[in-house]
Structures are given as structure tokens and as C-alpha cells.
Amino acid sequence: MIMSYGGDLLEVALLIVFSRSGSPTPVARTPGDSVSAWAAPAADGEAAINPRNPCRGCTRLVSIAVMARILFDTATTINGWIADTDNSLAWLFAVDGGEHPDDGLIPTGLGAQVEGSTTYEWVLAETDILAHPEKWADFHGDRPTFVFTTRALPTPEGADVRFVRGSVSEVLPAIREAAGDGDIWVVGGGDLAGQFLDAGALDRIALSIAPVALDGGAPLLPRRLESDRLRLVSAVAHGQFARLIYDVLPGKRAVPK
Ligand SMILES: NC(=O)c1ccc[n+]([C@@H]2O[C@H](COP(=O)([O-])OP(=O)(O)OC[C@H]3O[C@@H](n4cnc5c(N)ncnc54)[C@H](OP(=O)(O)O)[C@@H]3O)[C@@H](O)[C@H]2O)c1
Numbered sequence: 001m002i003m004s005y006g007g008d009l010l011e012v013a014l015l016i017v018f019s020r021s022g023s024p025t026p027v028a029r030t031p032g033d034s035v036s037a038w039a040a041p042a043a044d045g046e047a048a049i050n051p052r053n054p055c056r057g058c059t060r061l062v063s064i065a066v067m068a069r070i071l072f073d074t075a076t077t078i079n080g081w082i083a084d085t086d087n088s089l090a091w092l093f094a095v096d097g098g099e100h101p102d103d104g105l106i107p108t109g110l111g112a113q114v115e116g117s118t119t120y121e122w123v124l125a126e127t128d129i130l131a132h133p134e135k136w137a138d139f140h141g142d143r144p145t146f147v148f149t150t151r152a153l154p155t156p157e158g159a160d161v162r163f164v165r166g167s168v169s170e171v172l173p174a175i176r177e178a179a180g181d182g183d184i185w186v187v188g189g190g191d192l193a194g195q196f197l198d199a200g201a202l203d204r205i206a207l208s209i210a211p212v213a214l215d216g217g218a219p220l221l222p223r224r225l226e227s228d229r230l231r232l233v234s235a236v237a238h239g240q241f242a243r244l245i246y247d248v249l250p251g252k253r254a255v256p257k
Pocket of ligand 1 (some may be wrong): 073074075076081082083087088092115116117118120122123148150151164165167168187188189190191192195218219
């Protein structure tokens, strides 16, 4: 979380901020939110924050931006596959609205995308992007895309692609810096999303569930994650798709399979 205080920039690790409602009780806020609050320097030099204005001793307006959220947002079958055994998404594109999804099925407010090399190579191959680099922007805009890989892979001309490898916690600071205030979209695959989960760096899981079952393929999330870690935010029908959004709650780290 970054707090701007009286023109200075302080990086502080506040886990709670105060609600705008005027309640003096600290409440947890979702990463990605931002609030303004009145603050007074406390005796120990740290800022005491209160959203109410005025408050005793509060002299400066501070703005608090909670760190960008990290989202795993994907289409999936009803039985938990995000690609078939040939890494094909033909089953998804065959669904009404699957090829040109509703706006409500695509995350917004993004600052960066993250994907594994299988997903990246699928994107390159599917639309022949190396020969037609202008198509890159259709899916990625001008956002930086971080591709996890141990190999040397090609980059479409002009695309902001950054190849990374190793543990999520080591790479995450660079991803956060590139994303700025925007959210970070973990596009897939499922194990990469699981690596973010293992690192305690997954805030939200958004699923667009297609009316399809497959008999194998790329798994949605090969981790054990129980109900104490997931809070349902919304469940909405979008044509043939069911859109489920869950916040991921902090807890014991999930154990990789
Ligand atoms: N339904 C949807 O909306 C949706 C969304 C996303 C993806 N997909 C599809 O789902 C499938 C996912 O494939 P996948 O499960 O193989 O996953 P992937 O995450 O796309 O790629 C996995 C590969 O990424 C590299 N990698 C992963 N973690 C790494 C790390 N920490 N450091 C370095 N390299 C790392 C490794 O390859 P190398 O080191 O060998 O390069 C690994 O084999 C793809 O077919 C994709 O197109 C579907």
C-alpha cells in the first residue's frame, strides 16, 4: 500500500484503513480501492489516520491507494478445464458469446497481464501475431505482459512483453511496478495462478463458466483451496455463461500438488 502524506511519499504496510462511513472502527478494504483521510502525525512519527474531517489533531489530507489487486480471471468448463488436451479453446468459441465475450466477462482497470508460456504461445499461434503484430493490441492493449518461461521465445514487434522466470515472490515487485495503480490479470494457466496463490499473491478469482464438460486438458486451479479461503462476491448470468467472482481470503498457504 502506498500512502501519500502531505506531498511526501511514504510506503507503509498498513493492513487496515478506516471506512468512509465515519465509523471509528478500522475495516479491511479490498486491494485496488483508494480512500482519502485526515491524518495527524502520532508521537511515534507514524501517521494516525481518520477518514472523518475534521478530527482532533488532524492537519493534513492524505490519500491512500491500496495495492493493485491480482486477479485470476478465466473461462472454464463446468468441470474445471480451461483448455482441452490439445490446448485448444474450440469448445469455448463454440459457445454463443464465447468468441466475442460480453464486456462483463472481461476484467477492466488493468495495469499488467501475466501468463505462462503455453498461454503466450497459444496467443501467438492462434492469430499469427508474429506476422501481424498489430493484432497484439486487440487482446493486450499497451499493457505490459509478463510471460513466465525458462525458454527464449519470440516477441511480436512493438509489443511490451517481459519474460520472467522463477518464484512469483521474486518477480512480483517488477510486475507491481509495471502495473502501477492498475490491477494485475493472471490470464493463466491454472498452475501459474496456483503459484500466485502459493505466494499469498492472489486477491480474486473470476470464472466465466461455459456450458461445456471436457474429459481432460489444462486444469483450472490444481490446488486445494477450501471455503475458508473463498468469499463469493457475485454470481451473474451472462448469456450462456455463469460469472462467479470470489475474493481470496488470507490463510495458510495452499500446498502445491
Ligand atoms: N479458458 C481460458 O480462458 C484460458 C485462459 C488462459 C489459458 N488458457 C489455455 O490453458 C492452457 C494453459 O496451459 P498450461 O497449463 O500449460 O499453463 P501456462 O501457465 O500457460 O504455461 C505453463 C508453462 O509456463 C512456464 N512456467 C510456468 N511457471 C513458471 C515459472 N515459475 N518460471 C518459469 N517458467 C514458468 C513453463 O514453461 P517453459 O519454461 O517450458 O516455457 C510451463 O510449462 C493453454 O492452452 C492456454 O491457451 C485458457
